[in-house]
């Protein structure tokens with residue numbers, strides 16, 4: 001940011017500079033000389049010369065049309081030549097690790113004066129450090145890649161790995177042993193699912209949905225089968241390569257033939273001596289474009305089997321153009337008789353379905369975290385917008401219909417958060433097997449709830465932002481991104497309706513025999 005000038009002016013002095021070639025305005029007590037910039041202004045020159053704007057305090061008009069970040073850009077910040085004498089600017093950007101003070105913009109445990117039974121001082125320190133890292137290191141890359149569609153920068157991958165963030169995204173466990181977490185803010189022994197929730201939340205509040213998946217989501221879902229079912233030798237080779245950012249991995253289950261219906265897979269694994277021969281296609285494979293390893297669900301003559309397939313000349317990846325940014329690396333993958341050592345089998349032959357299914361709870365819980373974080377960001381955007389946008393001479397918030405939408409949005413995000421934290425607490429206190437038994441249904445129902453409410457919130461936010469919500473730049477750009485991409489959450493990791501059904505089927509299965517009205 002350019003250094004602010006300390007010169008002061010009176011509003012009378014400013015008012016003398018009100019014509020073409022000599023044009024000043026005031027925004028939030030700051031005086032800007034826009035004499036030269038006026039001709040370059042993306043919104044046009046004429047409006048800046050209007051009587052109500054030229055030489056006047058244009059704060060309200062400005063914030064009705066621009067995000068505050070416009071004025072933070074160095075090329076615009078340097079237009080500021082001073083301040084109005086005796087006044088203090090009120091629009092102050094937050095320090096990167098400072099929680100927002102907009103109501104409901106943060107989960108209540110991060111809001112001043114509120115309490116929570118779930119988070120301790122270590123979680124609080126961890127959250128602050130994680131936000132700082134996310135904002136300083138990840139956010140600029142997220143904005144860039146979301147726009148240009150390129151994969152996550154290797155430099156950012158390296159920094160993520162130095163902090164062991166990819167390892168933390170797999171949850172607590174043996175893979176964290178000996179690793180320094182986020183520069184030592186927490187230890188592998190202290191690290192629990194609430195720390196992991198924080199990691200997911202902090203990485204997902206930028207309004208860059210494609211990048212969230214490009215941010216090594218393939219590792220979060222593709223590596224656990226190796227960790228939980230790979231041989232010790234395979235783990236010793238692959239896990240460090242992936243967690244240290246030297247190799248990339250993805251999960252390759254869904255096919256054009258079978259999505260949520262994983263039992264319908266058609267990719268085959270045929271045994272020939274000490275090798276599997278993998279033949280088939282996989283679709284919608286997140287990170288597939290840049291993956292070095294593919295965790296592949298296959299059929300074999302002895303039943304389902306999961307095999308870790310390294311990239312080779314017999315593995316082809318083609319980018320799929322989707323509704324979100326190609327930074328996610330979404331691929332159509334073809335295996336043309338790819339030969340893989342049998343030692344790369346994950347779990348037992350015939351038990352592949354369990355390997356695949358055991359992975360799903362964690363994946364769905366992770367999607368709930370990232371989806372809810374984005375949904376909360378939308379609530380913050382809407383609250384700010386209705387507060388600053390003037391319509392019919394009044395702030396947008398004075399319209400009851402707008403407040404009614406906000407009431408529903410807030411209720412949805414807060415109820416989702418409470419349910420998520422309650423389930424996360426259970427995860428901290430249950431073994432993996434207990435989680436599969438007791439939480440699969442709950443997580444399915446929670447994911448259905450969060451993704452459905454997410455789309456309702458996307459719709460409401462779109463109405464609140466109007467035309468601005470359908471342009472990819474300017475005031476409503478985050479709403480546009482969320483509205484366009486929220487269906488991803490409802491589909492990836494298991495479709496909404498299927499998951500709701502799973503939750504109810506699990507409940508019916510657990511009905512006590514004698515239960516009667």
Ligand code: HEM
Nearest residue numbers: 032042043047053058061062065066067070076079474475
């Ligand atoms: C230092 C002062 C200003 C700067 C640096 C600035 C910069 C910009 C930029 C970068 C845009 C492109 C859209 C965006 O990124 O948000 C824009 C659009 C626009 N600006 Fe400004 N602007 C300034 C002052 C004003 C003022 C005082 C008005 C008052 C009427 C105005 C009216 C507009 C309009 C109408 C648009 C088009 C908005 C849209 O497409 O929705 N600008 N301005």
